[in-house]
Amino acid sequence: MQKFKLALATVFVALGATGGAMAAECGTDRKIDIAEMNWPSAAALAHIHATILEEGYGCNVELVAGDSVPTSASMLSKGRPAIAPELWIGTVQDQWKKGLEEGAVKDAGLAISDGAVEGWWIPAYVAAENPGLKRVEDLPEYAELFADPDDPDQGRFYSCPPGWGCEIANAALFEAYDLEESFNLFSPGSGGNLDASIVRAFEREEPIVFYYWGPTAIMGKYDMVQLEMPEHDPEIWACNVESSCEDKGKSAFPTPPVTVGTAAWLAEEAPVVFDYLSEVALNNVQISKMLNWGAENKAGAEETAEHFLKTEEDVWTQWVPADVAEKVKAAL
Amino acid sequence: MFEFFFSGEFPEFINTRPLRFWVDDGLNWVVRNWGGAFEDAAYPLLVMLNSIEDGLLMVPWWLIILAFAALAYGATRSKALPIIVVVGLVFMGLMELWEDSVETMALMISATVTAIVFSIPLGIVMARSEIVQRIVTPILDLMQTMPSFVYLIPTVMIFGPGKIPALLATIVYAAPPLVRLTNLGIRQVEPSVMEAAQAFGASPRQRLFGVQIPLALPTILAGVNQTTMMALAMVVIASMIGAGGLGYQVLQGIGRLEVSRGVFAGLGIVVLAIIFDRITQAYGKQLQEQIGLAGDRS
Numbered sequence: 363m364q365k366f367k368l369a370l371a372t373v374f375v376a377l378g379a380t381g382g383a384m385a386a387e388c389g390t391d392r393k394i395d396i397a398e399m400n401w402p403s404a405a406a407l408a409h410i411h412a413t414i415l416e417e418g419y420g421c422n423v424e425l426v427a428g429d430s431v432p433t434s435a436s437m438l439s440k441g442r443p444a445i446a447p448e449l450w451i452g453t454v455q456d457q458w459k460k461g462l463e464e465g466a467v468k469d470a471g472l473a474i475s476d477g478a479v480e481g482w483w484i485p486a487y488v489a490a491e492n493p494g495l496k497r498v499e500d501l502p503e504y505a506e507l508f509a510d511p512d513d514p515d516q517g518r519f520y521s522c523p524p525g526w527g528c529e530i531a532n533a534a535l536f537e538a539y540d541l542e543e544s545f546n547l548f549s550p551g552s553g554g555n556l557d558a559s560i561v562r563a564f565e566r567e568e569p570i571v572f573y574y575w576g577p578t579a580i581m582g583k584y585d586m587v588q589l590e591m592p593e594h595d596p597e598i599w600a601c602n603v604e605s606s607c608e609d610k611g612k613s614a615f616p617t618p619p620v621t622v623g624t625a626a627w628l629a630e631e632a633p634v635v636f637d638y639l640s641e642v643a644l645n646n647v648q649i650s651k652m653l654n655w656g657a658e659n660k661a662g663a664e665e666t667a668e669h670f671l672k673t674e675e676d677v678w679t680q681w682v683p684a685d686v687a688e689k690v691k692a693a694l
Numbered sequence: 695m696f697e698f699f700f701s702g703e704f705p706e707f708i709n710t711r712p713l714r715f716w717v718d719d720g721l722n723w724v725v726r727n728w729g730g731a732f733e734d735a736a737y738p739l740l741v742m743l744n745s746i747e748d749g750l751l752m753v754p755w756w757l758i759i760l761a762f763a764a765l766a767y768g769a770t771r772s773k774a775l776p777i778i779v780v781v782g783l784v785f786m787g788l789m790e791l792w793e794d795s796v797e798t799m800a801l802m803i804s805a806t807v808t809a810i811v812f813s814i815p816l817g818i819v820m821a822r823s824e825i826v827q828r829i830v831t832p833i834l835d836l837m838q839t840m841p842s843f844v845y846l847i848p849t850v851m852i853f854g855p856g857k858i859p860a861l862l863a864t865i866v867y868a869a870p871p872l873v874r875l876t877n878l879g880i881r882q883v884e885p886s887v888m889e890a891a892q893a894f895g896a897s898p899r900q901r902l903f904g905v906q907i908p909l910a911l912p913t914i915l916a917g918v919n920q921t922t923m924m925a926l927a928m929v930v931i932a933s934m935i936g937a938g939g940l941g942y943q944v945l946q947g948i949g950r951l952e953v954s955r956g957v958f959a960g961l962g963i964v965v966l967a968i969i970f971d972r973i974t975q976a977y978g979k980q981l982q983e984q985i986g987l988a989g990d991r992s
Binding site: 429431432435510511512520523524525526529548549550551552554555557558559561562565566659660 | 711714715718722725726729730733740744846847850851854855856857858933934935936937942945946948949950951
């Protein structure tokens, strides 16, 4: 009897030990849900982090679909998803700042080390043919060049789909530059439509003026020129991104920090994961390279992530301790 | 050795990547070389859509409400439907959705009109030829089951962004029931009636226009009703590629997490659906009764 008890105790101790070891690696056995945003760079990053956290740290990981506004709103109110791997702070500025102060969310670190580009663009071939078109102020004179097929007297500016933070900012700039008289603010309805419109224009060498951002595959693939705007002014911008604010002004887009956003509980319960996320910054060149490979090989986010992990070991092994790196490599 | 045979995963026999390259490069080639031609070819559709929209926006709002109420009364000969129509349309006006609903109506009407122009003749040909029926039926099945997101983006690339691809996608989705029901309606005409017509010496053309089409009309109208409803069902998806109107309001509601905007615009779509559904159904019923009476007399 005594022996049996002892045996049982040993089993429990052993179980406890292994359980403890597992928890120590990841820190939590709560499910860590990562938002797979609906644009390629963020989706690929989501898959990269999911693979490393799952294989390297033994975490319980799940990918969930996401988009800037709904995902950040849900993180702020519910603490889920736990990780937004590429969060454009600029688009959700006020709420996110409030959430940081209240302690509902945390920024683990930068996702894109040298920041992102946002702006209004024209194709390089249009810029070459129209040397007078350099600034946004010049647009009204060229309205005819960018004629809107639905309304040929006006030009057409391709803005953002509803729900993207840039939609409000573009409308504000449109107003500040008095473009209503010569241009229509065209809402593409979806990111896919914006991309398709841009690809069509570039493939046919047609003029187009549009909002876009980088790092993206499209920005890497096509040669485009940014229209000049006055230097970024945080005060004007604060009004421009607030739809109820009346006094819109001219100001370039901020170079917004693009961070890895996490729910606050992750930093408390799984500091190892949080530390990992503070190391994962990539620069524009690295991301564009990854996306270009994906676009040229028709690879989805998962495949792109796998390719990155296989070919860019020098980059990502620096994010993790050596033993974790070995485990991830073994799983690939 | 037979690992691939027992594996749970389907083995990779061929590399599909070249095929995918071929499809995507093919599309780019079409866009580069034929994009302009396609856009020009679809231009009349755009003109129709824009003129319907402008026309509806030029008419005073109360006149449109009255016209729909009169149509409703003409169809049902009762007060209930006209009251619903007036209340529904006034609701849309009060919710500041008038222009959006007119835009949506214009899209729906143009899609329906285009669908009628192509579908009814096709349905008639299908009813008269087994071969055509056998070829067209699977195409219609494909049009109705293929998820519309698949062809939305290629349509944008080929026809250019804006209202044209939205209208075309709506037509693709909404036309099949009309083709099917026209075919069915004509095939359902009693053989004895056709024999009688033949006995009276009616030519094939007379038989078609004098007997088959009139007798099939209630079924064809049911098809038109279906088409309008399916066109309405597409408005939110169509707004993802540049159609405005109520669908775009719903999309904005989703994107910006403004539940109120989505709900009101959604209710607006419901109002449009009720109005068009009830009016076309009531006319169909009237027609059926008339034909029924004619049948009794003979």
